Amino acid sequence: MQATYHKYILNFKRPSGTSRGILKTKETWFIIIDDNGKRGVGECGILRTLSIDDRPDYEEKLKWTCQNIQLGLDTLLKELFEFPSIQFGLEQVFLSLDSKNKFELFPSKFTQGKESILINGLVWMGGKEFMKRQIKEKLTSGFSCIKMKIGAIDFETEMDLLTTIRKEFSSKEIELRVDANGAFLPQNALEKLKRLSDLDIHSIEQPIKKGQLEEMALLCEKTPLPIALDEELIGVFLEERKEELLQIIQPQFIILKPSLIGGFNGSNEWIEKAKKQNISWWITSALESNIGLNAIAQFTHTLQNKMPQGLGTGSLYTNNFNSPLEIEKGNLQYNNSKSWNFNLV
Numbered sequence: 001m002q003a004t005y006h007k008y009i010l011n012f013k014r015p016s017g018t019s020r021g022i023l024k025t026k027e028t029w030f031i032i033i034d035d036n037g038k039r040g041v042g043e044c045g046i047l048r049t050l051s052i053d054d055r056p057d058y059e060e061k062l063k064w065t066c067q068n069i070q071l072g073l074d075t076l077l078k079e080l081f082e083f084p085s086i087q088f089g090l091e092q093v094f095l096s097l098d099s100k101n102k103f104e105l106f107p108s109k110f111t112q113g114k115e116s117i118l119i120n121g122l123v124w125m126g127g128k129e130f131m132k133r134q135i136k137e138k139l140t141s142g143f144s145c146i147k148m149k150i151g152a153i154d155f156e157t158e159m160d161l162l163t164t165i166r167k168e169f170s171s172k173e174i175e176l177r178v179d180a181n182g183a184f185l186p187q188n189a190l191e192k193l194k195r196l197s198d199l200d201i202h203s204i205e206q207p208i209k210k211g212q213l214e215e216m217a218l219l220c221e222k223t224p225l226p227i228a229l230d231e232e233l234i235g236v237f238l239e240e241r242k243e244e245l246l247q248i249i250q251p252q253f254i255i256l257k258p259s260l261i262g263g264f265n266g267s268n269e270w271i272e273k274a275k276k277q278n279i280s281w282w283i284t285s286a287l288e289s290n291i292g293l294n295a296i297a298q299f300t301h302t303l304q305n306k307m308p309q310g311l312g313t314g315s316l317y318t319n320n321f322n323s324p325l326e327i328e329k330g331n332l333q334y335n336n337s338k339s340w341n342f343n344l345v
Contacts, residue, residue, distance in 0.1 A: 001035040003069035003093075005044075005062040006344055010289055010317045016124045026287050026317070029062060030344055031089045033069060033097050040097030041342060043292035044089035045259035052235035052260070053083040061086060077265065081237050088263030092295045103294060103323075103340055110301035113324075116331035117301055120145040120177060120308045125152040131161055142329030145175040145202075145308035151183025155192065162199050171200035175308065182209035182231060189219055197224040203253055206230040217249045226252035230284075233270060234260050243273045254279055255310070257286040264299050271303070284310030290323040291342065297325065297332055 010026040029044040044062065048054050053061075061083055065076060073094045080086050095105040109115040121138030123131055123146060131148070138146050146165070150158045162176060176199065184192055184207045196204060203226040208215060210231040220227050229251045236242050246254070254274050256267045267283065274281050283300045285293050293314050300309055311332050314325050322341040324334045 001033060001069055003031060003033045003066035005059075005066050006030045006032065007059075008289070008344065010287075011319050012316055013318050016316065023287075028289055028292070029059075029085075029089070030291065031062070031066065031086075031093045032344070033093050035097060038097055038102075040093040040095075040099075040102055041291060041344075042089035042092030042094075042096060043259075043288055043295070044085045045286055045288035045292045046085045047260065047286055050231070050234070050260070051085055053085055058083070065090065081262070084262040084266060085259050087266070088258050088292070088295075091263040091265065092292070095295075103291075103342075104298070105295055106298040106302050108298065108301050111298060111334050111336075113334050113336050115301065116328070116333040117297060117311060118145070118306070118308045119143075119312045119327070119330060119332050120147040120175075120310055121330065122310070122312055123148040125149045127153070128157050128161065132164070135161065135165060139169075139174070141327075144173070144330050145177065147177040147179060147310065149179050149181065151180045159195060159199075162196070162201070166199045171202075175202045176200070177202045177205070179205040179230070180207045182206050184208050186212060186215040186219075189215075190222055193219070193223050193225045193227075201225055203228045205255060206232065210234070213245070213248050216251075220249055220251050223252075228253035228255050230255045230257070237262070239269055239273070242270060243276075246273055246277050246279060250277070251279060254281045256281055256283045258283070258296055258299070259286045259288060259292060267299070280307070281305070282307045282309050285313045287313055287316070289317070290314050290321045290325055294323060294325060297334075 008028050010028060012024055016023045031042045033040040046054060065086055073090060076090055077087050096102040099105060104111050121143035123134045178201055186208050189207045205228045233254060236245055254270060256270055258267050271281055282305060285296050297311050312327060324336055324338040326333055326335050
């Protein structure tokens with residue numbers, strides 16, 4: 001068994017805005033295992049400045065992982081508990097190696113093309129006209145749930161955009177989610193949540209920056225608008241710490257990004273803790289290539305969560321890998337008439 005790692009730079013079709021800045025490229029890494037004529041592939045989807053494993057020794061840790069691949073998945077996952085994106089890549093590569101088709105990690109009606117996954121349409125930050133154009137595109141494409149990133153431009157402008165949608169479509173017709181990426185201040189967050197709730201917004205992700213547990217707990221207690229924790233989950237490794245975090249904050253939702261929280265194992269741990277406290281959840285990709293997105297989508301389907309999931313990022317790049325994944329009327333589906341073209345090495 002031989003393992004290698006490879007860096008790959010994904011190029012955005014158009015610069016994409018978040019509250020942390022404009023994204024033009026996205027770095028990602030792949031682990032490939034060759035074993036007696038079989039090959040497995042997994043993506044380590046690191047997000048610089050956001051991933052807890054954005055560390056100077058990241059590549060060194062990938063190298064160590066490949067050199068010690070014979071230790072096996074369970075041992076490696078324990079050794080790499082501070083590197084959730086590498087954990088996720090390893091889970092994928094071992095499933096891929098054991099699969100008849102290296103891209104079918106969780107065989108199901110989804111991979112057979114018989115069932116699809118309801119997803120939200122993502123609207124990136126930018127000028128008012130740019131955001132309005134994106135909203136129109138998503139509605140025309142048949143999405144019934146739209147997620148809009150807010151916090152980078154003037155709040156009043158964002159409110160105008162959301163109000164425009166609500167005037168035309170009721171909450172029964174279009175579910176609206178917003179993602180603040182921690183852009184609000186604790187002292188004015190509740191006032192903004194009250195205004196957003198007037199528009200029948202489904203939920204808001206991470207209204208204030210992570211790490212302000214008391215302030216977030218107070219917000220979740222008083223909010224008229226359901227709050228979903230996102231960045232707050234990053235870097236929480238121990239099971240007892242996960243349980244404690246949810247008990248303190250008591251959010252209405254949590255959002256799981258496997259690349260950022262330790263892959264399938266990490267996601268399942270959070271789901272188990274959330275269920276105990278009657279907290280709902282959904283899964284979101286974190287700008288992976290179609291390799292990582294494919295793994296997340298297949299895993300998500302096995303969980304049978306009927307809420308719209310955040311898996312619509314596969315068409316963002318000019319140099320993504322062709323795959324059977326496609327979006328049709330707000331659903332992610334697996335079209336087996338399409339082929340993969342993963343020719344990295």
